[in-house]
Amino acid sequence: MGTCMAPTYANIFMGAIEAGSLCAFPDKPLIWLRYIDDIFLIWTHGRAKLESFIAHANTFHPTIKFTSSISDTQIPFLDVMVSLKNNTLHTDLYSKPTDTFNYLHWSSCHPFHTKSSIPYSLAFRLIRICSCEETLTRRLTELTEHLKRRGFSLKHIQKAILKAKETPRSTAIQRRRLPETQKNRIPFVITYNPALPNISSILKKYFPILHTSPRCRRAIPHLPMAAFRRPKNLRDSLVHANIQKTHICGSRPCNIRRCLTCKLITTTSQFTSTVTGKTYNILHNL
Incomplete structure (x- = not known):
């Protein structure tokens, strides 16, 4: 859903639509369950009123339109x-x-x-x-x-x-419901490697040393939680999603040893048309 805050924004927005559409319609569903923008409801007032309710919900906001699947x-x-x-x-x-x-x-x-x-x-x-x-x-x-x-x-x-x-x-x-001690654990993040020792055991073994210091005890009251980040894989080495950009405009040799064109390239940021005689700036890197 994009950024990490997107589900929260969607929940707040859908909550407002939910409250408005339910309060304004005279007939209410027997059961109404929503997970972000997916809604499950049980309707007991007939199909015609259900379709009217969906049409009413679609008028609540100009850019939010509900699609529905109805079955008995x-x-x-x-x-x-x-x-x-x-x-x-x-x-x-x-x-x-x-x-x-x-x-x-x-x-x-x-x-x-x-x-x-x-x-x-x-x-x-x-x-x-x-x-x-x-x-x-x-x-x-x-x-x-x-x-x-x-x-x-x-x-x-x-x-x-x-x-x-x-x-x-x-x-x-x-x-x-997780205990409070589990909720407040600080993650100890490390890049995973199969050759790593048991990080959790090491943390448990040496954690009491941290608590010998009152300052560390206040900063890290609970045992840190070992968390692994993904290491670089073969795809990361071979595929580059970001195209390298350069802000240098003009024409210049690439200086690749086997390039046969470099000796014909003139280093310049402008060129003059042989037809019109006008001089133009080169706006890209050539």
């Missing part, structure tokens, strides 16, 4: 497919048709804990999303195949799935 049976919202069966809402994983499931490959140059946590995180996500046990089993089987294709061992995948299943869904869907 099922509809996707973010990565969740919500379906209505026997007057009960059921949820399942929703993936776009273009999704290739190219998760991080096991052989990728990333910290071990980053790669090893992927199967558990994805399995835990499915436990939170899938409301039916049969659907969950099918999605976990699909996940296993996707991860095997990305180089993960079957043993590691199965171990992660069993660990994720230890948490009941009723607990998994609850919002987790």
Whole structure:
């Protein structure tokens, strides 16, 4: 979404539109859930009034227009497919048709804990999303195949799935709140390299030395968190997105040893037309 502040601005802006459109329309949705600019709602006043409500929302701001998908049976919202069966809402994983499931490959140059946590995180996500046990089993089987294709061992995948299943869904869907000590940890940022020692262990070992100083204890009250930045890869070395710009205008030799044109180039910032006799400035670097 562009800059890091874009979601915050979008939330504030959409919150104003949300409040205005809901308050000004006489009929209200039964459920209204919004994530930035994606909205899920349940409407119980008939399709005609729903279309009137959408048209009303589209008049609230000249540049904001809502697109809608309406269904009586099922509809996707973010990565969740919500379906209505026997007057009960059921949820399942929703993936776009273009999704290739190219998760991080096991052989990728990333910290071990980053790669090893992927199967558990994805399995835990499915436990939170899938409301039916049969659907969950099918999605976990699909996940296993996707991860095997990305180089993960079957043993590691199965171990992660069993660990994720230890948490009941009723607990998994609850919002987790980090302790204050976790929120206020200062990141210790270092460029990742596979040859690095265990940075977290080193921080834990020598952190008490910092606390021998009252000044350091006030500045760094909690154990710093090891954070890795991505090292330069082959693409960074071969591809340059920024074109080097020069502010020197005129014509001059490039001085490349094999260049056969340099001896014919005149160093100058102007040229005179042989037809009109007028002198022109060279506005670019030639």
